[in-house]
């Protein structure tokens with residue numbers, strides 16, 4: 001057996017997001033969010049599932065933190081629900097919302113677990129959506145105001161901040177395909193939303209610097225590695241287009257202060273109609289302390305003249321293994337991605353802020369959940385992460401998605417990503433899966449046995 005020993009100060013973590021786990025959707029003066037509205041609209045989420053109760057983490061956070069402690073995680077990545085803090089998205093602050101997060105943070109600190117806070121993980125207050133949501137430039141200002149409240153309130157004890165989670169998904173799923181809240185289907189709106197989110201990110205980083213707090217701030221992107229399905233020139237070009245449409249769209253503005261040429265070319269006239277003002281790109285490029293990367297799978301593509309997605313067609317090799325999301329398991333993609341980001345975009349510290357897999361877990365007769373496939377998935381990805389560290393990539397931590405099974409957006413509760421099983425039929429009982437015990441062992445020894 002080989003033992004891969006991670007750096008001494010490597011952060012082992014796990015992540016969730018407010019709407020996916022909290023529940024208590026209308027308690028303690030919380031306002032309505034776009035995900036409340038979306039999930040309450042028939043036909044939007046599988047099985048009509050909603051986040052009304054979710055994992056009931058809002059009431060059971062102490063029990064959940066005790067489980068985190070048992071597993072041994074160093075850091076918990078959570079997100080804050082904007083509409084708990086500001087029920088209307090702006091204006092009056094809801095003290096009960098602040099109290100909830102204050103208690104949760106205190107409990108984490110007592111357990112010796114470092115909170116890493118995502119300021120926005122997709123649950124915009126509905127009142128702001130009613131004014132145009134992220135497509136309205138005014139939302140940028142409201143976001144910075146909201147972030148400032150969090151910095152003032154928690155900046156003394158929270159030292160790791162993530163402005164946004166996956167702006168790509170907000171733009172594309174929320175405003176192009178419409179499969180996520182707010183369910184808009186308009187390419188131009190999607191591009192504008194991406195720009196406004198990036199702008200709100202830059203201004204928030206500036207605000208954080210102004211406050212001179214003792215901590216780090218960054219952003220989390222969902223990134224992939226794109227590969228051509230053959231050596232043909234056409235497939236190679238398709239892979240480059242894919243790269244520009246997913247990674248480049250965000251990496252280039254953040255680190256180079258411009259949108260990728262290829263993207264501008266692909267979007268054509270629509271791009272020129274966007275509201276991008278003088279100075280915006282400089283703001284977006286504001287220096288961050290780290291980059292958070294969410295990696296799940298690669299993109300293997302070929303050129304297809306008939307595809308209306310920029311003539312790109314996804315390919316799914318038959319001999320590959322897939323998760324319950326039907327995502328190809330491809331750990332080398334993580335290795336290639338980290339190397340590329342470090343080489344071409346930033347030498348700043350990197351964190352894997354999400355990586356994990358959904359499988360059809362079941363409670364077996366012995367009362368345990370034997371999720372060997374998840375262990376294999378995590379093991380192979382940890383191994384690639386380790387390899388990049390050895391090659392000099394400043395990878396500082398790894399957050400497994402997710403701490404527990406939860407509301408998987410448009411898929412509802414069907415897809416289980418947790419290392420803790422939630423028995424939705426039995427009072428949401430928590431059961432540590434085999435992967436949680438396996439992870440406990442990795443963390444305790446700071447070592448991966450392969």
Ligand code: BGC
Nearest residue numbers: 017165166169222294354408
């Ligand atoms: C999101 C999570 C989500 C996970 C699995 C990421 O896109 O940040 O909220 O549950 O992927 O789909």
